[in-house]
Amino acid sequence: MPRNALLTFALVLGAAITALIALAVVGDRSQAFTLGVRADAAVVKLRPRDEVCQRPIEVLESFDHLRLQLGTYGRPALPYSVEVRPAGAGRPLAGASVSGGYADSSLQSVRLSREVPTGREVAVCIRNRARQPVAVYGSSDLSNRSSTSYLNGRQTGADLTIVFEFSDSKSTAELLPAIVRRAALFHGGWASPAAYWVMFALILVALATLPALALRSALERAPNRE
C-alpha cells in the first residue's frame, strides 16, 4: 500500500518540479530593474528644449532599453531625445532619439545606442526636441527614495516612470544568481548568497524526501494510537 502512495507522491512532485524547471527555462524576462515609480500622472511638462533628468540611479543590472511614458497633449508623436549620463559629470554613456511612432500617453520602449554596464551611478535625461510641450509621466517624489527628478537643473518634487530593460530577454534560470544575491540582502548579517543556495537546495531535498517518509510511516506502522 505505501508503494501506491509513494508512487503518486513522486509523480505529482516530479511533475511539479518538471513544470517549474520548464517555466524557469522558457520564461522571458526583459526587465533589468525598475525605479518602482507608477505612471500615475503627467508630473513634468517639458517645453521646447527643456530637459528633465532623474538621478542618481544605481545601475543594478546592465540595460540597453528604457521604458517611459510620454504625453503629447493630444497631438501626434513628438520628437524627443534620451541620454544616460554619469550621475556626476562626464560624457553620455548611451542615448537615443525618438522622432515619432508612439501614441499620446502610451508606454514606449526606447532602444539606446549602447548597453549601460552594471555598477555605475547614472542620470536618465529626457529632452524635448519638438516645438510643442511634452509631458513625462511619473508619481510623487516618495516613490523612489534614492533618486529624484530635476527640470533644467531644478528639483521637481516628482519621480519619473522609468523601467530599465535588456533587449536579449533572459529566462528566470539565467537570472537565478542575481535572484539569490538579491534575496540574501536585508535579512541580517548571517545572510549570504552561498547560504541561500544551500538553503534552496536543502528545501528541494527536504520536500522530496520528508513527506515521502511521512507517507511510508503512516501507511506501514502497525501500532495506531492517538
Add this chain to the structure above:
Amino acid sequence: MTNTSAEHHRRRPPAALLFLLATTLALGCVWAVVVPPFQAPDENAHVAYVQSLAERGQLPGDTARPFQSTEQASGADADNADQTAQQLFVKPEWSTRRHDAWLERQFSAEERSDGGGVNPASANPPLYYLWLVPPYEVASGGDLFDRVSAMRLASVPFLLLTVTAAWLLAGVVFGPNRPLQLAAASVPALLPMVTFISASITPDSLLYALSGLVLWLGARLITGRGGLRDVAAIGAVAALAVVTKATSYALLPAVAIAVLTYALRAAGGRRRVALTLVLAGVAFATVAGPWYVTARLEDRPASGQLAGSAPASAVDYREFGSYVWQYYLPRLPFQARNGALGRYPQAYETWFKQSVGAFGWLETRWPGTVYAALFVLAALILAAALVALVRRRRELDPMLLVFFAAAVVTLLAGLHWNEYRLAEGSGILSSQGRYLFPLLPLAGLVAATALTTVPARLRAGALGLVVGGLSALQLFALALVVTRFYA
C-alpha cells in the same frame, strides 16, 4: 512487548508526524528568510510592538509617540519596504551598495526606543509579542534585520503546534488512524499561505496553534476521552488565545459547549457540573486575569479590536443581514447594493482566494485559472466529505458536530460583524482569508473525511496525491514569491 517498552512506544510521537513536522519546520524556516522584511500583512506594526516591549519595557499605543522607532523607519526605508507593499511592480532594494551602507549605520539606544505609538497592532494583547522579546534580545547584537529574522524563526514553532493539534484532533475523530491523521495534518503543514503567515511576525501564528489545541481538547471532552485535566487545559488554552488576539473570543462559545457537554455527560450530578464549570472558569481567569488587570491599570482595552468600533446599538441589523447575504449569495431585487463589497461573490475573493494564495500584502497572487482549478478541487473534497458524513451519520456524535459548527459559525459571525462595523465608517472591507485559519484543523478533518470515501485499494494513492499536491503547491508558491520580489 514488555509493559515498559509498550509504554515507551505509546509515549513516543508517531514517526509519520515527526517527518511531517520536520517538513513543516524546513518550510517554515525557508519562508521566514525568503520573504523580504515587512512584506507580510502588518508585519511592520508587529515588529514595532515587540521593539516597544524590548527597548522601552512598555506596551505601544502612546498617542504622543511615532508609529515606529527611528531605526525601524530607517530600515524600512533602506529596504524600500513601504513602497514595495501591495505594489507588484515595485521591488525591495536590490542594491548591494545600499545594503552595505545600511549595515554600516549605527543606531543609538534612543533611536531604537523612540517608537511605541499607535499602530494597527498596538491594541492587540501582548502574549505573542512577549514571546518574541527573547529572540529579539538574542539577535540584538546584529542589525534590525537580524532581529526580524530571529523573530520570524521564533514564530515557526507555533506552526508545528498547529500541525500537531490537527493530527491529534484527527486522532480523536477517526481514532488512531495514521493515514487519516496524516491527511488532516498535511493541510496546515503544507498549505503555502499557512506557512507564509506562520513564518512571518504576526500573532496569528500563535492564534492558529492555540485554536487548534482548543479544538482538540474540546473534541476530547465531548467524546469522553478527556477528564478534568482537559477541562482545566481548555480553559487555560482559551485564555492564552484571548491574550493573543481578540479574534479568539469567537472560540469561547465552542469552549463552553465542550465543557458543558462533558460536565452533563459525566456521572456525578449537579455537583460535578458545577465543579467542572468552576474549574474551567478558574483556569481561564488565572491565565487571562493578569492581562485584564494590566489593561485596566494601563487604561487600555483588554479585548483589542473588539472595542473601539461603533456602538452595537447604532447598527442597522437589516442592512447587516443584507451585507452577509450579498457576501455569499446573489443580491435579491429588493436589496440595495452594498458599496463595500467587490465583485460577486466576495466570499470567493476573500475567504477562498486569499486562503490559497495572497502573499506579501495580498498582492502576490496565482493566475486566475489556478484559483478556479483549486476551487473546483476544494469543492469536490468538500462534497466527498459531506457524502462521508451522511454515510456515517449513525456513528457520529451530534455534539461533536455542534461543537465544530459553533467554532465555525461564531468565528464567521464575529468576522462579519467586525468587518461590517468597520466598513460602515471606512467603506473598505477588512477581512482577509487568513482570519479563517484558526479553523485549519477542521479543514484538515474535511480532507481526511473526504479520503474515507475513496475505495480502500485506492486510498493510499489518494493520500499520496494529497501530500504530493500540497508539496507541489508549496514549491510553486515559493517560486511565485521569489520571482515577485527578486526577479
